[in-house]
Structures are given as C-alpha cells and as structure tokens.
Amino acid sequence: MPLTLVEMGPDDFVRRRAQLVASYAEAITTARALTRAEAEAEAERDVAGRLPRGPATRGQLLRKALADGAEVGWIWLSLPGPALPDTAWISDVEVDPPFRSRGYAGAIITAVEAELVARRVPAIGLNVFGDNTTARRLYERLGFEVTAEQRSRPLAEVPAAEGIDLVPMTDYESRIEALFADYAQDLVQERGLWHGEAEARAARKLAELLPDGPQTDGMILRTVVARGVPVGWVWAGLPAPPRPGMGWLHNIEIDGPYRRRGYGRAAVTAVESELARRGVRTMGLNVHGVNTGARRLYDRLGYRLLAQQMAKHLAAR
Structure with missing residues (x-):
C-alpha cells in the first residue's frame, strides 16, 4: 500500500x-x-x-x-x-x-x-x-x-587584518539606499511581490534594523580603507535577539574596481577583530545560495554551516 x-x-x-x-x-x-x-x-x-x-x-x-x-x-x-x-x-x-x-x-x-x-x-x-x-x-x-x-565561526583566534582599516562611514546614506533597493528587488524576483509592496517592506526592514542610522545602538558600520583609498564597506551587529550569543555580519561589499585583491577576506577578519575586542565570542553571517564565490571564501575562513534554506519549483502534473 x-x-x-x-x-x-x-x-x-x-x-x-x-x-x-x-x-x-x-x-x-x-x-x-x-x-x-x-x-x-x-x-x-x-x-x-x-x-x-x-x-x-x-x-x-x-x-x-x-x-x-x-x-x-x-x-x-x-x-x-x-x-x-x-x-x-x-x-x-x-x-x-x-x-x-x-x-x-x-x-x-x-x-x-x-x-x-x-x-x-x-x-x-x-x-x-x-x-x-x-x-x-x-x-x-x-x-x-x-x-x-x-554560517558561523568562533572568534577565539583571529589573525590580524593585513592591508586594510575600518573607519567610520562617510557615505552611509548612498550605501544603505543602494543596499535596500537591492533587497526590494530580491523580494520581487524571489518572493513574487509587486514593486510597491517590496519597497514598503524594505523600508520597514531598514527602520527596524537601523532606526537611528549609523548611530543605532549595537550596530557597527564602517568604510573599508586600503592604503588610504575607500574600497568598500561593512555592516555588523553585536549579539541581540534572535541570536543573543552571536555577533552578525549583516553586509560586506567591496567595490567593483577593487575586487579579487583579498580585500573581502581582510575586511571579514577586521570585523572579527572588532567584535572579539568587544567580547563577542562567535560571528555569524548569511550568504545567498547562488553566491558560490562567497560560499567558497567562508569555507576557507572556517565558517561552518548553521542552517540552509532550500526551495523547489513545483511543475503542474
């Protein structure tokens, strides 16, 4: 049967x-x-x-x-x-x-x-x-x-970040506007929302996560600088619900002309160092399934898989 x-x-x-x-x-x-x-x-x-x-x-x-x-x-x-x-x-x-x-x-x-x-x-x-x-x-x-x-990894041993510095952001508005515009577009493409609802949801998410902008308590927003030149930016957060024992890398972006030079890896290490100095013992992050390059990078950096989201299209039978 x-x-x-x-x-x-x-x-x-x-x-x-x-x-x-x-x-x-x-x-x-x-x-x-x-x-x-x-x-x-x-x-x-x-x-x-x-x-x-x-x-x-x-x-x-x-x-x-x-x-x-x-x-x-x-x-x-x-x-x-x-x-x-x-x-x-x-x-x-x-x-x-x-x-x-x-x-x-x-x-x-x-x-x-x-x-x-x-x-x-x-x-x-x-x-x-x-x-x-x-x-x-x-x-x-x-x-x-x-x-x-x-993914996540413990911050017990963090090597020095070579060749880059993290400094307070000077271009917060343009960076965040571009990030959440991309987020809204992802909602349209991946979840089937219409553009108005996607943009409204992105705005609500921004207000929830960064109510006071770059001064939001518990958030770390930095420009990535290499040899005095801004090459990208990072956004991390101190432990908070729903992960009270884990710091979180919300976003990392190296600008196009500066990619494939090791700045992404160095920036992750710099964020780890800053969190470790603040007493955070573990850092977690999210990576899109299609971003195979980032997944390979985090493999090399020792980030182990915590959870995975998977989906399947259902064809009519």
Missing part, C-alpha cells in the same frame, strides 16, 4: 507537540548560539505563536503519514502567506524511529508536493540545520536547491 497523508486531529497534535518543541530547541541551541533554557523557551514561544489552534490553525497543514495502516510519521506545512506569497514552507517533517531509513521521508514530501500542485502552489521551501547531513542529501535528491545559508 502506498504512503498516504491524512489530516492530523487535536489528540494527534497533543501527542506530537512536546517532541516538536524539544527537537526544535535542540536544533536552535547551536544555530542561534542559545543556552538550552533559552532555546527551550524560544521553541515553545514559536510553536505556540505559529500553531495557536494546533491543526485547526489557519494557513497551516498538519498531516499524519500512513503506510500499510501504520502511522510512520507526520509533516507540518505552512501555506503561502504575506512573507512568502508563492511558496509553501515545510516547517517540520518527522519519521518515527522504528520506520526510519525506509524512504518514508521522501515519500511524505512527495505526497505533500502533490497536494500543493492540486492547490496550485508554485513552489515549496524548507530550512535544514547544518549538522543534518542526511536530510540535506535527501532534499538534494528530491530536487531542492540552496537559496541561502547561515
């Missing part, structure tokens, strides 16, 4: 909920540099906020997976919404221990893809944590492609 998905009932959700929270807490302990207690509290808040009515929560699909009459696992799927208007999101998929290594995880995802095609949803995405290599290989076999990665 092939695997089938059936709606999860309230009792099923109650039975599954504690393990869902525990698994999520375990995953984000490392990914967000949280203590175990912080991770457990965050996991509980997230599940309660996103599933306030359990399987009856609007926009959320919770399905049990049945094979030969036995319940072998389950999946939680978030339907497209304001944040991702054309993409459904696999929030969790689990195969119960007695049934693992039998191909059920792939079968569950394939079955939910068929349901999404019937609903005319054009794409599906997911998050996979960096240490879950088995899941990452599965998603690759199923046709998912990397859209973004989060």
